[in-house]
Amino acid sequence: MKRNIPLAICLGMGILMMVQFFVPHPISVGFYDLTTKWVRIVSAFAVVLGVGSFVMYHSEKLRRRRAGWLYSIVALVAAAVSTVVGLAWGVKQTGPLQSYIFTPLLVPLNSSMFAILAFYMASAAYRAFRARTRESALLLVAAFVVMIGMVPIGAHVPFFWFLVVMAVALLVAGFVTRSKALLIGTGALVVGLLVWPAFWKFKVPRLMLPDTAEWVLSVPNMAAKRAITFGVALGGIATALKVILGIERGWLGGGKQ
Amino acid sequence: MKFFQYLLKIDRRIIYIIMGVLVMLPLIRPLGLGVTSGPRAARLFHAVDSIPAGKTLLISVDFDPASMPELYPMLTALMRHAFAKDMKVLLCGLWPTGAGLAIKAATDIPPEYGKKYGEDVVYLGYKPGVDAVILGMGENIKNVYPNDYSGRPLDSLPMMRDVQRLRDIPMVVALSAGDPGYSDWLRYAQSRYGMKVGAGLTAVSAADAYPFLQSGQLTGLLAGMKGAAEYEILVQKNGYSKAYMPAVAAMDSQSLAHVVIMILVIIGNIAYFATRKRRS
Numbered sequence: 001m002k003r004n005i006p007l008a009i010c011l012g013m014g015i016l017m018m019v020q021f022f023v024p025h026p027i028s029v030g031f032y033d034l035t036t037k038w039v040r041i042v043s044a045f046a047v048v049l050g051v052g053s054f055v056m057y058h059s060e061k062l063r064r065r066r067a068g069w070l071y072s073i074v075a076l077v078a079a080a081v082s083t084v085v086g087l088a089w090g091v092k093q094t095g096p097l098q099s100y101i102f103t104p105l106l107v108p109l110n111s112s113m114f115a116i117l118a119f120y121m122a123s124a125a126y127r128a129f130r131a132r133t134r135e136s137a138l139l140l141v142a143a144f145v146v147m148i149g150m151v152p153i154g155a156h157v158p159f160f161w162f163l164v165v166m167a168v169a170l171l172v173a174g175f176v177t178r179s180k181a182l183l184i185g186t187g188a189l190v191v192g193l194l195v196w197p198a199f200w201k202f203k204v205p206r207l208m209l210p211d212t213a214e215w216v217l218s219v220p221n222m223a224a225k226r227a228i229t230f231g232v233a234l235g236g237i238a239t240a241l242k243v244i245l246g247i248e249r250g251w252l253g254g255g256k257q
Numbered sequence: 258m259k260f261f262q263y264l265l266k267i268d269r270r271i272i273y274i275i276m277g278v279l280v281m282l283p284l285i286r287p288l289g290l291g292v293t294s295g296p297r298a299a300r301l302f303h304a305v306d307s308i309p310a311g312k313t314l315l316i317s318v319d320f321d322p323a324s325m326p327e328l329y330p331m332l333t334a335l336m337r338h339a340f341a342k343d344m345k346v347l348l349c350g351l352w353p354t355g356a357g358l359a360i361k362a363a364t365d366i367p368p369e370y371g372k373k374y375g376e377d378v379v380y381l382g383y384k385p386g387v388d389a390v391i392l393g394m395g396e397n398i399k400n401v402y403p404n405d406y407s408g409r410p411l412d413s414l415p416m417m418r419d420v421q422r423l424r425d426i427p428m429v430v431a432l433s434a435g436d437p438g439y440s441d442w443l444r445y446a447q448s449r450y451g452m453k454v455g456a457g458l459t460a461v462s463a464a465d466a467y468p469f470l471q472s473g474q475l476t477g478l479l480a481g482m483k484g485a486a487e488y489e490i491l492v493q494k495n496g497y498s499k500a501y502m503p504a505v506a507a508m509d510s511q512s513l514a515h516v517v518i519m520i521l522v523i524i525g526n527i528a529y530f531a532t533r534k535r536r537s
Contacts, residue, residue, distance in 0.1 A: 033396045036389065036392040036393055036395075036396055037393075037396075037400075039386070039388065039389040039392065039393075040386060040389040040390075040393050040400075040401070042389075043385060043386025043389040044385075044386070046385070046386065047385050047386075090407070090408065091356070091382075091406060091407065092407050098357055098360065102356075102357035103357065106322060106354065106357070107322040107325070107357070108322075109322075110321055110322035110323045110354070111322050111323060111325060111326070113323060114323035114324065118276060118280070118514060119272070119273045119276050119277070121518065122272050122273075122275075122276045122514075122517065122518050122521060123269040123272045123273065125518050125521060125522050125525075126267075126272055126518075126521040126522065126524070126525045127525065129522045129525065129526075130525070130526055130529050131526055140522065140526075144519055144522075147515045147518065147519060148515055148516070148519065150460070150480075150481075150483055150515075151483065151508065151511050151512040151515050152290035152291055152292050152293075152483075152486075152508050152509070152512050153290055153512035153513075153515075153516065154512075155290075155291070155293055156290070169523050172527065173523075173526065173527045173530060176261075176527055176530075176531050179530060182530070210295070214295075217464060217467060218467060218471070221464050221467060222467045222468055222471060225464065225465060225467060225468050226468045229468055
């Protein structure tokens with residue numbers, strides 16, 4: 001009974017909501033408005049659950065002195081102070097929540113956390129971004145094209161000259177490392193660059209770097225993203241159907257029938 | 258060979274210093290590389306520009322201070338554009354930490370155009386429950402937000418008399434740093450209520466939005482600080498604002514940062530391949 005009633009409600013509501021989406025009749029629209037009210041009420045309970053779960057998790061960590069318990073004190077105190085200040089003085093622009101907590105504390109702390117990413121990324125890219133395989137080499141070149149093409153400096157660089165710089169870098173790398181593969185790659189690139197002017201009357205040879213970056217984003221990137229989106233959507237529909245039809249019952253939680 | 262080994266083991270603090278100096282230099286002494294507007298920003302600009310005077314532009318402030326350098330200039334540029342065209346601006350948010358930023362914008366920008374809170378701009382605040390909030394706004398905004406952010410009843414604000422539900426608003430621009438964000442506005446406001454949806458996203462999440470732009474579900478897209486700078490340029494070029502353009506000013510730094518990372522990656526690869534042969 002404990003499981004069958006929720007399953008029946010889920011099946012009925014699931015089918016009703018699916019049908020409702022395609023029926024613009026006033027009764028159908030009224031039903032939809034009613035259910036959005038229910039959604040809001042149910043969502044409000046989620047906030048209570050969220051706060052409760054947050055307090056319980058950190059209290060437990062504090063009680064058992066688990067690793068990082070000092071941070072739990074910070075989390076609980078910060079939550080309590082924000083709540084008390086917000087409830088007591090409100091949320092006005094001139095109030096203490098804004099003047100003493102948000103603007104002088106949260107904004108610089110949050111911004112600093114994100115800003116230091118640039119430094120980590122530079123260091124990580126230097127240490128880990130290697131052209132070990134053909135695929136990673138391709139990724140590296142695509143990354144360069146997008147990185148430079150998407151900033152103002154890229155607007156001053158024709159794609160042709162970008163390839164020339166790449167050829168020089170490959171050549172230097174080939175000589176320094178005495179790698180045959182790199183030298184062969186350089187040779188192929190140089191041949192490509194030599195025949196480049198022959199196709200000048202076509203659009204491609206005259207492309208600037210931002211055009212190329214745009215192509216990378218709009219064609220290969222979009223194809224991959226679209227495939228992922230379709231996959232995720234189909235997965236979502238399949239899961240929703242399994243939930244509605246009672247095949248997937250994980251959401252019911254544990255317990256007896 | 259020792260030199261390459263040294264390069265591979267270079268102290269990360271040296272990289273940090275190089276990066277820091279090259280990011281700061283253009284902020285002190287701009288290089289003036291210039292920014293040109295791209296097609297995606299232009300699409301959003303024209304969509305906003307075509308909203309008739311007196312109508313409302315909804316801007317969803319779905320970001321926190323971490324994404325402020327990229328997304329806050331978009332918010333200010335959009336508000337300046339709307340006010341210059343005599344539109345009204347309704348702000349709301351799906352991120353609790355975006356509230357302070359929305360209040361700042363709602364306080365700082367309207368006076369530049371002689372606009373007043375309640376008549377030309379209203380900030381609804383943050384409400385939890387993303388889908389419930391958007392669906393509820395589609396039904397009746399006052400059911401979800403009976404009061405504005407500072408507790409004033411919406412019925413007492415003149416601007417809200419003509420804005421009852423999402424269908425009364427021609428367009429929403431979601432400035433999103435992640436989830437929840439533009440995708441929720443697309444899912445509910447665009448598909449359910451047929452609203453035009455534009456997006457301003459952090460550079461790192463912009464690639465995800467391209468399919469929606471090509472399908473026409475997104476009306477326009479501002480991608481990262483470059484997108485913000487493009488919109489600032491468009492607003493200024495069309496004579497809607499003469500204000501300082503923070504995103505444009507930061508683009509030189511971003512250019513140099515990207516070039517530095519590219520050079521570091523090239524050097525790192527040369528050093529790696531040079532020492533790999535020896536190792537093998």
